[in-house]
Amino acid sequence: MADPLLFNPHTYDPAHFDPETRRLLRATVDWFEARGKRRIIEDYRTRAWLGDFLAFAAEEGLFATFLTPASAAGETEGDKRWDTARIAALNEILGFYGLDYWYAWQVTILGLGPVWQSDNAAARARAAELLGQGEVFAFGLSEKTHGADIYSTDMLLEPDGEGGFRATGSKYYIGNGNAAGLVSVFGRRTDVEGPDGYVFFAADSRHPDYHLVKNVVDSSKFVSEFRLEGYPVSAEDVLHTGRAAFDAALNTVNVGKFNLCTASIGICEHAMYEAVTHAHNRILYGRPVTAFPHVRRELTDAYVRLVGMKAFSDRAVDYFRTAGPDDRRYLLFNPMTKMKVTTEGEKVIDLMWDVIAAKGFEKDNYFAEAAVEIRGLPKLEGTVHVNLALILKFMRNHLLDPVAYEPVPTRLDAADDDFLFRQGPARGLGSVRFHDWRPTFDAYGHLANVTRFREQADALCDFVLKAAPDEEQSRDLDLLLAVGQLFALVVHGQLVLEQAALTGLDEDVLDELFAVLVRDFSAYAVELHGKDSANEQQQLWALGAVRRPVVDEARSARVWQRVEALSGAYEMNP
Numbered sequence: 001m002a003d004p005l006l007f008n009p010h011t012y013d014p015a016h017f018d019p020e021t022r023r024l025l026r027a028t029v030d031w032f033e034a035r036g037k038r039r040i041i042e043d044y045r046t047r048a049w050l051g052d053f054l055a056f057a058a059e060e061g062l063f064a065t066f067l068t069p070a071s072a073a074g075e076t077e078g079d080k081r082w083d084t085a086r087i088a089a090l091n092e093i094l095g096f097y098g099l100d101y102w103y104a105w106q107v108t109i110l111g112l113g114p115v116w117q118s119d120n121a122a123a124r125a126r127a128a129e130l131l132g133q134g135e136v137f138a139f140g141l142s143e144k145t146h147g148a149d150i151y152s153t154d155m156l157l158e159p160d161g162e163g164g165f166r167a168t169g170s171k172y173y174i175g176n177g178n179a180a181g182l183v184s185v186f187g188r189r190t191d192v193e194g195p196d197g198y199v200f201f202a203a204d205s206r207h208p209d210y211h212l213v214k215n216v217v218d219s220s221k222f223v224s225e226f227r228l229e230g231y232p233v234s235a236e237d238v239l240h241t242g243r244a245a246f247d248a249a250l251n252t253v254n255v256g257k258f259n260l261c262t263a264s265i266g267i268c269e270h271a272m273y274e275a276v277t278h279a280h281n282r283i284l285y286g287r288p289v290t291a292f293p294h295v296r297r298e299l300t301d302a303y304v305r306l307v308g309m310k311a312f313s314d315r316a317v318d319y320f321r322t323a324g325p326d327d328r329r330y331l332l333f334n335p336m337t338k339m340k341v342t343t344e345g346e347k348v349i350d351l352m353w354d355v356i357a358a359k360g361f362e363k364d365n366y367f368a369e370a371a372v373e374i375r376g377l378p379k380l381e382g383t384v385h386v387n388l389a390l391i392l393k394f395m396r397n398h399l400l401d402p403v404a405y406e407p408v409p410t411r412l413d414a415a416d417d418d419f420l421f422r423q424g425p426a427r428g429l430g431s432v433r434f435h436d437w438r439p440t441f442d443a444y445g446h447l448a449n450v451t452r453f454r455e456q457a458d459a460l461c462d463f464v465l466k467a468a469p470d471e472e473q474s475r476d477l478d479l480l481l482a483v484g485q486l487f488a489l490v491v492h493g494q495l496v497l498e499q500a501a502l503t504g505l506d507e508d509v510l511d512e513l514f515a516v517l518v519r520d521f522s523a524y525a526v527e528l529h530g531k532d533s534a535n536e537q538q539q540l541w542a543l544g545a546v547r548r549p550v551v552d553e554a555r556s557a558r559v560w561q562r563v564e565a566l567s568g569a570y571e572m573n574p
Contacts (some may be wrong), residue, residue: 058134
């Protein structure tokens with residue numbers, strides 16, 4: 001029997017979407033299933049470029065339909081819009097079959113970000129036309145020497161005396177740089193000092209002054225190094241100048257960062273089918289591997305963590321789609337999806353790998369690929385540390401100073417999320433306010449581990465009020481990151497519970513998940529206790545925040561039955 005909480009290609013029917021979205025998602029699943037497991041794994045092992053997949057996407061109009069905002073589409077193209085809900089659904093599918101496919105789509109999203117934020121009508125029309133032709137895009141921000149430090153770009157634009165520029169410089173770690181019909185490139189003018197000299201411009205990877213150096217990774221993902229030598233940049237190629245170019249870079253990452261969570265979910269789902277099926281059918285000492293208590297615990301923990309990843313990410317979609325100038329809560333939930341969900345994905349894979357052991361290395365399984373690729377997601381679009389530091393900016397307002405908002409419903413409607421391309425200046429994070437997180441927990445106060453976790457969340461509020469890092473400690477990022485992990489757990493639990501209330505999530509699964517979160521909070525509290533710079537008051541607080549989850553053997557047995565039922569529930573077409 002298929003588990004309704006996990007994606008299963010054999011039973012997948014996204015009936016909650018409009019007919020064209022439903023058709024395209026199902027067609028994508030069918031394309032992968034028809035291609036078959038052996039071919040997909042072989043393409044991964046031989047690092048084959050994704051030409052066949054991109055040809056399919058072009059023929060179906062997949063990228064054009066999902067990635068063209070309504071404002072850039074023609075009047076007769078009613079199915080085209082930027083709809084975060086269906087983008088998330090496609091992320092999950094592409095992650096399920098292989099991160100290389102997702103990556104080509106993801107960096108296309110990043111490449112489009114500066115274009116859709118631009119007032120340059122010619123560039124927008126050109127991008128829409130290229131999407132319609134099935135082209136992919138690239139985001140030319142990072143450099144070999146400076147990484148994504150956009151203050152220090154060495155891509156230089158020299159005025160050509162005719163209203164345009166000649167661009168010279170190199171970019172490094174640029175996905176799709178080998179094939180992009182349009183590359184959004186960040187640079188600075190040689191004749192203007194400071195932030196006013198920033199420029200975002202559009203380049204074409206096929207132009208003779210665009211030089212592809214190499215693929216910097218050993219993968220089908222073509223993560224390129226390219227160099228421009230006197231590349232002509234006309235007025236029609238300029239997307240943003242000055243501070244607007246800086247804001248476009250950060251706001252593009254805001255849009256694209258979200259996609260990592262649902263890709264991680266897809267990877268974990270496919271790997272879980274393989275892992276549970278293998279473990280349940282492998283006999284050791286006369287018993288299935290899944291008869292051993294430690295195996296059941298590890299697979300159950302992996303399952304409930306995965307369900308939590310999905311619940312959090314689905315709820316975060318609603319806040320993205322409801323965002324506006326007066327509601328920027330998504331700016332917290334976005335780095336949470338990037339940092340928390342993707343690191344949960346690593347834990348899920350590790351738990352299953354501990355069970356299946358050597359099987360996880362075999363070349364004919366998806367799991368071997370999953371075990372490698374799951375590591376990349378927490379490291380893209382900013383490291384875990386960068387996103388944790390960002391999350392900390394919201395902690396006091398979120399925990400201690402709530403304001404009233406209208407309830408945010410589930411957002412699966414066929415609407416265009418146009419605010420994502422008019423986010424405005426990338427600053428003012430300290431002024432973002434949040435609704436009260438406590439009523440969400442109160443609604444599930446009858447679940448023992450939700451109550452236990454709520455005690456820890458309340459303790460964190462006391463920490464912020466009475467034991468917060470002083471001025472000197474505030475410069476100790478090692479200490480602050482431990483605090484950030486504790487705060488991230490509270491936000492994670494909140495959105496999981498919000499989604500549970502909207503969907504009627506099984507309460508056994510929910511309580512089992514919060515048993516895991518109680519353990520996690522305790523572990524991070526102990527970590528904080530051991531930090532070099534933690535003072536005596538903080539050390540005492542940390543040990544006082546440790547809790548033991550409430551054990552319920554009957555509940556755990558019922559959740560295990562759900563995990564056990566995954567055995568044989570899905571096997572990819574050979």
